[in-house]
Every structure is written in C-alpha cells, then in structure tokens.
Amino acid sequence: MPRRYEIDDAFKHAIKISSKGRRTVTTEDFVAELAKRNWHWGLREANRWIEIYVNTFSDVSTVEGDARTFLLFNPNGGL
Secondary structure (H helix, E strand, O other): OOOOHHHHHHHHHHOEEOOOOOEEEEHHHHHHHHHHOOOOOOHHHHHHHHHHHOOOEEEOOOOOOOOOEEEEOOOOOOO
C-alpha cells in the first residue's frame, strides 16, 4: 500500500545535481521514482503536486507539454 510520505521521498530521490551544483528535477524522473514506491501517477498529476507542495523549485522547461524541468532557486537572489 502506498504511503503519503513516500511522495516526498520520491521527489528528493529524483533531484539531479549538475557539475555546477545546480539541482534539477524532471517530471519523468519524479514519476519513475514514484513508481518504485507503488505510486502510479501521470506527468500532469506529478506536475500539479510539484506546483502545490514544492515552492523552492521553479519551472525552467524549454518545450511545451507535461514533460517539464524544475530548477532549485534561491529566492534571496540568484539561481
């Protein structure tokens, strides 16, 4: 049975860190991590959760659609 705290855990495990230290999450990676924890969401549902519950990542997608990319930002200046 899926548990609510597993969603937060899946999001944390979906974060990728670049060589420059930037942290990004793609909707596809988040959905894949959710599936490992027995949560079966589509891209749209995953995007909705990120928009509602995660306020430290902003959408930096370069294409239209549900396959989005989110970047950790510093609200006190700079990315």
